[in-house]
Amino acid sequence: MVKITTMIQQDSELRTLQGAVVILFFWHYASAECLRMLPYLTRWHALYSSLGLKIVGIHSPLFRFEHDARIANREIAALSLPFQTILDDESHHYRREYSVLSQPYIVLLNAFGAHAGTYEGEGDYARIESRIHGLLQETSRAPMHLPSIPLYRTGDPKARHAVCYHATPTIFLRHSPIIDADGIYHDIRHHVLNQWHLQGQWDLAPDYIQHARDTHTYTDYLALRYNAFHVNIVADRVGRKPHTVRITLDNKPLTLQNRGNDVELRNGHSYVTIDRPRLYNLVANTIFHVGELRIYVDTKDVRFYALSFSGCAGTQV
Structure with a gap:
């Protein structure tokens, strides 16, 4: 290139x-x-x-x-x-x-x-x-015999009969929720669809949010109520050390049936390892789902840039 x-x-x-x-x-x-x-x-x-x-x-x-x-x-x-x-x-x-x-x-x-x-x-x-x-x-000077055009309905060009729904739009994590005077974000009880919330200590930059303390327990989190088949996050870490975050959907760990490509299941929990700057696939439901995603972080220096979603069945991300 x-x-x-x-x-x-x-x-x-x-x-x-x-x-x-x-x-x-x-x-x-x-x-x-x-x-x-x-x-x-x-x-x-x-x-x-x-x-x-x-x-x-x-x-x-x-x-x-x-x-x-x-x-x-x-x-x-x-x-x-x-x-x-x-x-x-x-x-x-x-x-x-x-x-x-x-x-x-x-x-x-x-x-x-x-x-x-x-x-x-x-x-x-x-x-x-x-x-x-x-x-x-x-x-061409002579008529070409070109392949027939399939009936496209989804992100997979081989899938002919899938349907699409109106999903949560891409959310760029750059606008601050309300922060308390002590510099700590406190999550509210009731979440509105498509609005993100923070719990714990976070720093906000013009184009990302970054977790700002080592807790060694998964108490701080990013939460979002969404509707989609797939959920992805653009994430990175400061330095070279990978960081592991814990994922829940509707207050439960992800499963073999709904985990994304980048999710690992172990010891009754679901995790994603942030090892380089890229898009991570968190949730991959086979049905259109309305639910609450939480991403728990226990160490500082994890950055989140954006959340994106798919409203079409058959996509990979």
Whole structure:
């Protein structure tokens, strides 16, 4: 992977896009919404790359740790994507060039390099693939025999009959609940849907919250009443030492039936080990669930950036 500023200077990189239908996929690796789109892009690459489609991922960081090229390259490489991803520079050159305000975001270019469509957020997969068909046909002198377009209804391109519900929106943990004069957060008894609460001692930064004391007992927590199939959290730790947090759902440990991919069950409890800056999948219900999530922390230097949710069955995060 190379930075965009480097790519612009390398004619060999640019020549690979000449005469091709191009998807520019703006994304960042710690976004559940972006990760849920990767199976579709992988499918389109497999079906259409030999027919003239080129996909270029543009990683445009949102969270502060995503600006570290070493971290971003490592996490992107772990995804084993079949198409190239390049790193946007610190000034978000390409985001500004294409007026990208949020991610995920797709820009379609025709074989002459002109704008041929923009698509913001998840969904519209059938429309995007139909547009790909049209652009590929324009580049061919003879009719192309293109694959049929499936009926997309969920985050899994193989799932045809799943349904989606209105889930809790992404919550960025950057606005403070009420804090007492002693500097300690005290949780309230009744929680409102989609509002987060803190118990214990926490520090709040402009783009994250950080637990601020060692308790050695799981008494301090972040709580949220939500509705979704899946729940994810963007988290990191200060220093190199991993930290373990305890997860409960409706005041009970998670189970084999509803734990997320990053949850470990042991000694009657459910835990997640925060070992590097990334998205962690906490809850993976097979039914749409309305409940209360709590994340208990017993040591300082754990950071939480955002909570994200999926309202569609069949997704991975």
